[in-house]
Amino acid sequence: MGKTVSIIGIGALGKTLARALELQGYKIYSLFNRTVSKAEDLGSELNAGIVGSIPESAGDLGELTFITVADDAIGAVTGQLAGQLWDLSSCTIAHCSGNESSEILEPLSGAGAEIAAFHPLQTFNPTSAPGIFGDIYISLEGQAGAVDQLELVVSRLGAHPLHVTPEAKSYLHAAAVMASNYLITLVHLSGEIAGLGGVDPWEARKALHALVRTTAENASAEKLSSVLSGPIARGDLKTVKKHVQLLEQNEHLASLYKRLGLETVALARQKEGITDEEVVQITKLLKD
């Protein structure tokens, strides 16, 4: 049997985490959400003993509390809890933001709680399956006692712990935004590029999806240049030139294509397939 768990914030992550922890044998002790109906619904599903909008006594909190409200509400929720002057010495409290360090929970440490930041490197929505935690990495940072307890949670979820400093955590979050959110932006813009030629952007994105999926799989390679394909990796100046000409009609897409192309040249140079002369020619084309 796992520890008793409280979750404050029944949004995409809070909901999925509650379901995943319950499946792993944790008792969902209490659930809280600003819009209380969401806590009530999940509470009935998971047999939580206490549901509400905010804890009303220290006894409303289980041994492990996850604050999963929006990033800009973590400070306010922390302040609300700390302002009650409860004795929280039997509580471990973590937030799940990638952007904030555990320091934002300092007022709760003053009340006796062990504090930490627990950030899953995964993307969630309200219908995510609990199994979504399997094999992912979860960054941990904070007080030693809290981090030790959360490491057990990570292991029970079938995930991997990644111990980070507060500073490293911020860089990791910027990296996560680039790898996940911007990938969505890139796919969106790929649809726009296809649209310039008259293909419906949504049809194009559907057609590109298998390519995106295989590429994402390939991105787990240690040496990324080894899985890089396409005209730049082959030193195919003629094709790159044609793409640049096609995109001239849209300055915005052309400049992005060229900028990313230059980064791709740097990666392609790490493998055989492109000659020094082709690097010079393609770089010139992309810099114009």
Ligand SMILES: NC(=O)c1ccc[n+]([C@@H]2O[C@H](COP(=O)([O-])OP(=O)(O)OC[C@H]3O[C@@H](n4cnc5c(N)ncnc54)[C@H](OP(=O)(O)O)[C@@H]3O)[C@@H](O)[C@H]2O)c1
């Ligand atoms: N979603 C992801 O992919 C993901 C991944 C890793 C980490 N995280 C982290 O998980 C946390 C929650 O993100 P999410 O994506 O689950 O958010 P979300 O789905 O947008 O849900 C936000 C939650 O915060 C509550 N909330 C918003 N403003 C509030 C306020 N002023 N006071 C009290 N509660 C407030 C909302 O309550 P209402 O229901 O009343 O609006 C809701 O429960 C964030 O720290 C985020 O950085 C998210």
